[in-house]
Every structure is written in C-alpha cells, then in structure tokens.
Amino acid sequence: MNVTFTLQDQTSRTVEAEPGWKLMEVAVDNAIPGIDGDCGGEAACATCHVYVAPEWRDATGERTDLEQAMLASTFGVRENSRLSCQIETSEELDGLSVEVVGS
Amino acid sequence: MTTAMPRAATDLSPEQAEARERIYAAPLESLDPAKTDRFPTGEWQWVFERLRAEDPVHLTTEEHSEFGRYWSLTRWADIQAADTNHELFSADGLITLNRPEPVARTTSIFDGRELTEEEVQERQKAGIRSLLSMDPPDHEIHRGAVAEGVAPANLAALEPLIRERAGAILDGLPIGEEFDWVDKVSIELTAMTLATLFDYPQEKRRQLTYWSDVITTQAGPGQPAETQEEHDLAIRDFYMTMAELVGSRRSEEPRIDFMSLMAHSPHSVNFSEAELFGDSVVLLVGGNDTTRNTITGSVYFLSQNPEENAKLRANPKLIPSMVSETIRFQTPLTHMTRRTTQDVEIGGKVIPAGDRVVLWYVSGNRDDAKVQDADSYVIDRKNPRQHLSFGFGIHRCLGNKLAELQLRIIWEEMLVRFPEITVVGEPKRSHGHFVKGYDSMTVVIPRRN
Ligand code: HEM
Numbered sequence: 001m002n003v004t005f006t007l008q009d010q011t012s013r014t015v016e017a018e019p020g021w022k023l024m025e026v027a028v029d030n031a032i033p034g035i036d037g038d039c040g041g042e043a044a045c046a047t048c049h050v051y052v053a054p055e056w057r058d059a060t061g062e063r064t065d066l067e068q069a070m071l072a073s074t075f076g077v078r079e080n081s082r083l084s085c086q087i088e089t090s091e092e093l094d095g096l097s098v099e100v101v102g103s
Numbered sequence: 104m105t106t107a108m109p110r111a112a113t114d115l116s117p118e119q120a121e122a123r124e125r126i127y128a129a130p131l132e133s134l135d136p137a138k139t140d141r142f143p144t145g146e147w148q149w150v151f152e153r154l155r156a157e158d159p160v161h162l163t164t165e166e167h168s169e170f171g172r173y174w175s176l177t178r179w180a181d182i183q184a185a186d187t188n189h190e191l192f193s194a195d196g197l198i199t200l201n202r203p204e205p206v207a208r209t210t211s212i213f214d215g216r217e218l219t220e221e222e223v224q225e226r227q228k229a230g231i232r233s234l235l236s237m238d239p240p241d242h243e244i245h246r247g248a249v250a251e252g253v254a255p256a257n258l259a260a261l262e263p264l265i266r267e268r269a270g271a272i273l274d275g276l277p278i279g280e281e282f283d284w285v286d287k288v289s290i291e292l293t294a295m296t297l298a299t300l301f302d303y304p305q306e307k308r309r310q311l312t313y314w315s316d317v318i319t320t321q322a323g324p325g326q327p328a329e330t331q332e333e334h335d336l337a338i339r340d341f342y343m344t345m346a347e348l349v350g351s352r353r354s355e356e357p358r359i360d361f362m363s364l365m366a367h368s369p370h371s372v373n374f375s376e377a378e379l380f381g382d383s384v385v386l387l388v389g390g391n392d393t394t395r396n397t398i399t400g401s402v403y404f405l406s407q408n409p410e411e412n413a414k415l416r417a418n419p420k421l422i423p424s425m426v427s428e429t430i431r432f433q434t435p436l437t438h439m440t441r442r443t444t445q446d447v448e449i450g451g452k453v454i455p456a457g458d459r460v461v462l463w464y465v466s467g468n469r470d471d472a473k474v475q476d477a478d479s480y481v482i483d484r485k486n487p488r489q490h491l492s493f494g495f496g497i498h499r500c501l502g503n504k505l506a507e508l509q510l511r512i513i514w515e516e517m518l519v520r521f522p523e524i525t526v527v528g529e530p531k532r533s534h535g536h537f538v539k540g541y542d543s544m545t546v547v548i549p550r551r552n
Contacts, residue, residue, distance in 0.1 A: 038488045039495050045493075070499075073242070073497050
C-alpha cells in the first residue's frame, strides 16, 4: 500500500508501507521530516501530529482518549488532527493522504 | 531480599566502588532514593540500579526519609504508564517531592498581607498551583494560555536571534585562559532567551536567573539566597514584577511573549493570585536551569568521552542526536511527583489511593530494558530521541523544541570556532534531588579555528 505525506514546505512524498504498521513508524522509517515519534507510539508526546485528508477521515477512525487529551495540549490542532501513531496501516488505507503538522 | 551485587556497568573509582557496595549492603526497605546528598556525588545511580533490579516499585516509609512516605517508580515502563495516566496519577498541587507540612505562613508571600484563616488552609491544601501541577480541565486552559509563546512559528522566528547571541557570547570568550563555562556561556545564553520569552529588558536578564535560582533552592549559606528573609523578598519581588507585567500588557496590543499571552487569554482574569504566580514560576524555571545544565552537560560528557567527541567533530550532522543523548544522560529534572486517585496496581504492587508517587525519569533513562547500554554516553545511538527527560503525557515539556533549538545552535556555532574545549578538574554539581546540574565548570579553550 502507499501513503502520501504532504510536508511542511508543501512538497509531498509518497512512500510504500507494510500493512499493520503504525503510520508514525512508516514516517520515521522513511525519515519524513516533522514526525519524530519520541514516545515510541503511545500517544504520549504528540510529535507525530498530522492532518488527515477529508476523504480519509472516516476510514482512519476516531481519536483514542489519550490521543484526545494530548491533542488538547498541542499546537495547531484542527478537526482532522490525529496522532499518526494511533493510525494502523492496512490495505483499506491504500492511497492514504496526510499533512505533517510538526511540533 | 538478598541478591548478589551485579558487576558495575562502567568502570568505577575506588570511592565509587565503596559507595556502591554500601548501597547494596543496606536493607532494601531503608533506601530513600530522594536523599539529596546522593545527587551531587553520583551515588544516585546505584540506588536506582539496585531498585530497578530488586524492587522497581519501591515504598519509602516516614522513618526512612525526611520527605515522608512516598513510592518510587524506577523502571521506564512503569514511569511512562503513570505519566500517561492522569486519571489515576493526579498532578494536582504537586511538582517535586517536598518535605511534609511546610512551615505554616500567615502572611501572603506575594505582598506581605495578612491571610485569612481560610486562605491559609487553602494554601496548605493546594500548595502553589501552576499548569504543571493541575489536572484537566484546568491544565488545558493554563497550558493553552501560554503555549503559543513556544509554538513552531515563533521558534523559527527566534532561531536567528539565538544564533546571533550564541555567536557573540562565543566570540567574547577568553582563549588560553581558565573560565567558568556555566556563568559565561550556559547562563548567558539561556538568560537572554528567557528575557525574550518574557519580553523583559535584556539588561536586567540576570534578575530572571537569580529569581529562578532562589525559587529552586532552600535558603542557606552558600545558596543563592543566604537567609529566609532574602529568599522571601526575592520571591515577592518576582511575583510583583510578573503581576505588574501582566497588568501593563493588558492595556497593550497582544504580543507573543508569555506575559502578554497570559494577559490576553480570555481565561486569565479568573486566574487566582497563586495560579498566576505558579504559571510564571513554571515558565521561568522550566526553561532556565534545565537548558543551562544541558549545555554544560554536553561539554562535560564530550570531554569525558573522547571517542564521542571525535565522532561529533568528524560529523557535525550528529549534533541533533548528540543533543538528545545529552538530554537523556543529564536528565536535568530527576523526577515529577503525582498522587494516586484510587488504589493502583503497578509492577506487581498495589499503591493505595492518596499516596505520593515519584516518577524517577533519571532512573528510567538508565533502564537497560529500554535503552541499550544505558549507562554509556553514545551520541549516535539508534533511537536517541527516546528518553524520559521531557516527561510523557499531557504535561510533556512545553518547551522541549526550544531547549533542543538552543543546544543545536550553540553547538553549530562552537564547532566552527573552537577545535577543542578542555574541562579543568571536575565541575561543581548542584545540590538537591530535583534539578540535576552544575553550579560551575572550569574550562580552557586552547585556540580558535
Ligand atoms: C532540556 C531542557 C528541559 C527539560 C529536561 C525539561 C523537562 C521538563 C519536564 C520533565 C516537564 C514535566 C513533564 C511531565 O510532568 O510529564 C516539563 C514541563 C514543562 N516545561 Fe520543560 N524542560 C526543559 C526545557 C524547557 C524550556 C526551554 C521551556 C520553555 C518555556 C520549558 C517549559 C516547560 C513548561 C511550561 C512545562 C509544563 C507543561 C505542562 O505541565 O503542561 N521547559 N519540562
């Protein structure tokens, strides 16, 4: 499956992803700038904040409770904000498009 | 429980080996990891090494500690679990592990006014309130009020300013002559940044440093405040100055310094005196000696580890990774404290409701179960950003990117100027069990590039 990250400088990068990975891990593995994943994927640091493209919001699901609490303490939060460590890649998400927010 | 003492992870001097043996020989229940004099000597390492192996969730009772009864979390996994569960582990009214029952005050520390009976009780119950010692929903309101001061866009705007200052500080250093790195570099740079964040006059920046130092220490000989009166006066001065700043900013156009943000937050009119003071303290202290001690620590660790120093000099791209590794290895704040809201099972023990729990970041950062070869300083380790020094969860350090930014810039500017920095003797380490750092460190810069 493929995922497209729109970077902070508005260029985009499309990378291949193994299903079953956390989206944050896919980003870190591909050295996507602006995604750090300091806490290792526990929704505890908010360094993997992304905006999910409108057409992918349903498919990527709801925020978890801790994710919600973390987003309440983070910069630049919008309705389509997610922590990418809380999104698991799957074949259904092939073509997923997100924008990197940075922290 | 008796367990054979394992081999030390790193080489120890005879005195260190003896101290370590003493710690391993002590009855487990007598261990008081908060004991303040183990921090400047480095003995803390073996207390935590032993606890992680033998009693990772450790209870210290009243009779064994001047800090009263408290629990210690020493393993990475337990610390992260507690830090990210603000419902079970409340931060309300707590930051560091304090002595129980502080001296009762009947006058306001802020303006000397007599307090009512109710206010005295209220204060004793709540302690000083700040964004760092609040639970949701108050926490979000207070953090949200000032967060923009260190938002990514603002940091990008700060970068050239910090770089210019770092360059000027470094260009002014003596060559071939001993000087105190802490005073001339670490404090100077962080004080300038702090003055900018508060939009406080640069020429008075050392006042901010002084207030921060007083607030984080007890009054006493050789301390920033020698007497209790001096201590109280400094705190009152700080509070009055901050209250005045907020007051005057209210009638000015909104800006992005912390005091203006606070003044123009729609919520801040409802902030109490104690909350305004608490938030100001956290913003002052939070970014001050933490960053300062990391700057000093980076110079010290690299001088102690010549191979790591050589790697950095051969490849300046390692600066960000060296910065993260230094923040892990230094752990500028050793711990945060929480209180259980109900009985909590963790690490095989049950901590009863209402007990104080200390999250020892300084121990979790040395947990081999999470960090490979954790007692060694390795600037190009695999996951240098994974450390506990900024905490996790909703209270995670608001200024973590600003701290990294200052460290990265000062090192970029150092590497182009100085081929070598020699540490003379051992640094003088700070006293206390919360801020882990250095009072002074003598260095010589032999020559410029
Ligand atoms: C290396 C430098 C620094 C270290 C090690 C550090 C460490 C910490 C830690 C451990 C916490 C509490 C985390 C928790 O309870 O889970 C914290 C919170 C905080 N820090 Fe830092 N800090 C640093 C630099 C800064 C800077 C430069 C600022 C600038 C303003 C800052 C502002 C704050 C604030 C405002 C909080 C409270 C956040 C909250 O409660 O929501 N810190 N920091």
